[in-house]
Amino acid sequence: MKKDREKNTGEVEKRVFSDPSLPAGLEARNKFEARNKSFKIIPQRNPTNGQVEFLVEGENIDEALQEIYSNAPVGVLDFIKSLKSFRSSIFALKGGRK
Numbered sequence: 001m002k003k004d005r006e007k008n009t010g011e012v013e014k015r016v017f018s019d020p021s022l023p024a025g026l027e028a029r030n031k032f033e034a035r036n037k038s039f040k041i042i043p044q045r046n047p048t049n050g051q052v053e054f055l056v057e058g059e060n061i062d063e064a065l066q067e068i069y070s071n072a073p074v075g076v077l078d079f080i081k082s083l084k085s086f087r088s089s090i091f092a093l094k095g096g097r098k
Helices: 021-033 062-069 076-094
Strands: 002-007 013-017 038-045 051-060
Touching: 013 062, 021 038, 021 051, 021 062, 021 076, 038 076, 051 076
Parallel strands: none
Antiparallel strands: 002 013, 013 051, 038 051
């Protein structure tokens, strides 16, 4: 689920997600379409509440999200690989299980 929306005055858009499934879907969709431009996805800790969030930077994020919400095809293995990677980064940033 989208946690925050932010748009720069430049061409690069930014969105922050608290759920790793949407960034994983964005990454898998780009791989499926073999697009030259991909999104930069940065896991980070929210200093206010300690939750791990995913900062997504790139062009046309809203368009890519709309494709996902429209049930556009993605590679299942690419999605699973991305989701596992992002979940792993959650544990790494939190310092393991507590």
